[in-house]
Amino acid sequence: EVVMTQSPLSLSVTLGQAASISCRSSQRLEYTDGNTYLNWFQQRPGQSPRRLIYQVSNRDSGVPDRFSGSGSGTDFTLKISRVEAEDVGFYYCMQPIHWPLTFGQGTKVEIK
Amino acid sequence: EVQLLESGGGLVQPGGSLRLSCTDSGFTFTSCAMSWVRQTPGKGLEWVSAISGSGAVTYYADSVKGRFIISRDNSKNTLYLQMDSLRAEDTAVYFCGGWPEGSHSKLDYWGQGTLVTVSS
Numbered sequence: 001e002v003v004m005t006q007s008p009l010s011l012s013v014t015l016g017q018a019a020s021i022s023c024r025s026s027q028r029l030e031y032t033d034g035n036t037y038l039n040w041f042q043q044r045p046g047q048s049p050r051r052l053i054y055q056v057s058n059r060d061s062g063v064p065d066r067f068s069g070s071g072s073g074t075d076f077t078l079k080i081s082r083v084e085a086e087d088v089g090f091y092y093c094m095q096p097i098h099w100p101l102t103f104g105q106g107t108k109v110e111i112k
Numbered sequence: 113e114v115q116l117l118e119s120g121g122g123l124v125q126p127g128g129s130l131r132l133s134c135t136d137s138g139f140t141f142t143s144c145a146m147s148w149v150r151q152t153p154g155k156g157l158e159w160v161s162a163i164s165g166s167g168a169v170t171y172y173a174d175s176v177k178g179r180f181i182i183s184r185d186n187s188k189n190t191l192y193l194q195m196d197s198l199r200a201e202d203t204a205v206y207f208c209g210g211w212p213e214g215s216h217s218k219l220d221y222w223g224q225g226t227l228v229t230v231s232s
Contacts, residue, residue, distance in 0.1 A: 003184065037216050048207055048224050054217035092157055096218040100173045101159040
């Protein structure tokens with residue numbers, strides 16, 4: 001099983017400031033097609049998860065451009081350039097190419 | 113647009129059974145692979161099971177293998193999760209999720225979840 005490890009597990013950010021979440025996988029996430037696959041999900045309080053980023057750095061439809069993903073191999077990062085109040089919640093990384101699919105533990109983002 | 117709606121959750125005794133359903137009203141169901149993901153109260157996300165668009169291929173987490181069965185009825189645009197021999201640790205909100213068949217990224221779409229409580 002691929003283990004996904006996130007850090008930090010909790011983040012307190014001032015409105016308008018940047019935030020960064022790290023995710024490390026225990027195996028490389030490169031598929032046979034040559035691409036690397038890593039998702040980021042946001043879960044706001046009381047809501048279902050919503051995918052923000054797929055294939056490391058591609059934003060899903062409707063996701064603000066203040067969210068960006070980067071990384072390669074086994075190390076990945078989600079950055080929020082200017083945190084807004086609506087960004088409060090949990091963020092999860094997930095590897096989608098090895099069965100079983102596995103998620104990171106989640107990072108709680110709150111406003112300072 | 114895919115719209116997923118889960119149902120079938122509730123309170124069940126340890127050792128009991130429950131069947132969850134997930135209906136897609138977005139008319140793209142047959143072209144989507146589907147999955148169940150659960151979330152223990154106050155904790156993170158755990159993938160449970162997945163099924164191909166035709167239903168021919170299925171995958172299970174070790175924690176539910178031999179106890180849960182995933183299936184789908186494409187004529188009804190409905191995904192199922194038959195849960196038998198339920199344990200307290202199966203208590204969670206169960207989400208169904210889907211993605212276009214052939215996509216490696218997975219879990220583009222999510223339902224709102226249904227709560228399963230296993231307790232005597």
